[in-house]
Amino acid sequence: MIRRVTVEWPDDRPFRGRGGRPIRLLAASDQREPAFEVEKNRVSIDPIDGVIGCGDLDPRWLAFLADAFHAPLVYVRGNHDAGGDWDEQHPVVPEALPWGGLTRLAGVVVGGLEWPEGRDGGNRRRPDLAWLQTIRLAWAALPGRGRRRGEPLLVISHAAPEGAGDAPDAYHRGFRAYRWLLDRVRPPLWLHGHTTTASVPELQVRAGVTTVLNVTGAVVIELVSAGNGARPHHDVGDPAGR
Numbered sequence: 225m226i227r228r229v230t231v232e233w234p235d236d237r238p239f240r241g242r243g244g245r246p247i248r249l250l251a252a253s254d255q256r257e258p259a260f261e262v263e264k265n266r267v268s269i270d271p272i273d274g275v276i277g278c279g280d281l282d283p284r285w286l287a288f289l290a291d292a293f294h295a296p297l298v299y300v301r302g303n304h305d306a307g308g309d310w311d312e313q314h315p316v317v318p319e320a321l322p323w324g325g326l327t328r329l330a331g332v333v334v335g336g337l338e339w340p341e342g343r344d345g346g347n348r349r350r351p352d353l354a355w356l357q358t359i360r361l362a363w364a365a366l367p368g369r370g371r372r373r374g375e376p377l378l379v380i381s382h383a384a385p386e387g388a389g390d391a392p393d394a395y396h397r398g399f400r401a402y403r404w405l406l407d408r409v410r411p412p413l414w415l416h417g418h419t420t421t422a423s424v425p426e427l428q429v430r431a432g433v434t435t436v437l438n439v440t441g442a443v444v445i446e447l448v449s450a451g452n453g454a455r456p457h458h459d460v461g462d463p464a465g466r
Contacts, residue, residue, distance in 0.1 A: 226259050226269065226442055229428065231413050231435055233447040235376050238331030247330045247447040250293060253278035253302065253382070253417025256285055257442035266292055269444050273330040278417040278439050279339060279382030280304045287316040298329050300338035302382040302417060303347045321380075324360030326370040329378075332447065333371045335361045335411075337381035337402065339418075351399060354383075358401040365409060377411045384416045388431040389438050391423040406434055413447075415439050 230246075233239075238247060250272045259265045272293040277286050279302020290297035301320050321327060321336030328334065340353035367373040383399055384390040385406045390398030396419050406414060414436045421427060427438040437443060 226257060226265070226444060227427075228444045228446070229435075229437060230446045230448060232450045233332070233376065234412055234450045235374070236449050236451075237375070238447075239449040244449075246449075247273050247332065249274050249276055249330070249445045249447065250289065250295070250442060251276040251278060251380075251415050251437070251439040251445055252281060252286075252289065252442040254280045254440045256281070260289065260292065260442065272444075274298065276329070276334075276380055276415060276439070278302070278380055278415055280417060283315065283317045290317070296329060298327055298334055298336070298380070300336040300380055300382055303339040303341075305339070323357040324362075324364050326361075326364050332378050333365070333375055334378045334380060335365055335370075337361060337379065337383075339382045340399075349395060351401065354399040354401040358399075358405045362405055362409065377409055379405070379409075379411045379414045381414070381416045383418045384438070385414065385431065385436065388414070388434070388436040389416060389419060389424065389427075389429050391419050393423070396420065396423060403431075406431055406436075410434060413437065413445075415445075 272295045275290045275295050275297045277299025279300055286297060286299055299320055320338060325336050326333060337357055340350045340357055341348055364370045365377050381402060385402035386398040386400045387403055390396060410433050414434050416438060417440050419438055421440050429436050
């Protein structure tokens with residue numbers, strides 16, 4: 225079953241010129257959603273403004289989703305995303321978001337945190353590397369650098385933040401560095417994979433102002449404008465938010 229989630233986005237700028245239409249994103253990770261192999265199912269959820277991959281998906285599947293929905297693709301690599309089709313000389317997908325990289329998707333600023341050791345073929349938990357990539361993203365996302373002041377951030381990662389959507393076992397426990405970023409930057413939405421769906425009671429949790437969403441399989445996300453009367457988004461430490 226294809227899950228559907230609606231999230232209020234506290235910044236009207238990405239919605240300008242859309243005639244009140246929401247921003248519709250398809251996020252996926254870890255396992256193929258067989259429903260998308262049927263054309264009528266794909267038609268039923270069109271249009272899609274962007275495809276997001278949160279790791280551990282074959283690049284050919286990511287390419288299929290982007291092509292099928294005629295949508296741009298943004299993704300991070302997971303702990304199994306090395307070797308095989310990832311080593312092809314002629315890749316079928318664009319480069320993944322780099323460590324702490326920023327981009328824009330449908331007008332929304334997206335920050336990426338891949339599995340810290342994944343691109344080198346490593347499958348170990350590396351909290352030290354998680355801190356390095358997190359600090360890089362925090363620096364890149366400072367208001368006035370990678371995004372305009374008051375502009376919220378959508379974070380995508382493979383692993384979850386500690387204590388928000390992670391599992392209790394050692395390998396699937398979230399990274400403390402990610403939780404530090406969540407508490408400091410307060411993104412409205414954080415998407416991740418890695419955590420097996422059977423190991424947690426909920427696939428969507430709240431951590432402060434942040435909706436943390438496990439996108440294993442696939443989720444259709446509708447970002448809706450909070451309206452002209454919404455309070456602007458402020459990061460911790462942003463003088464405008466005091």
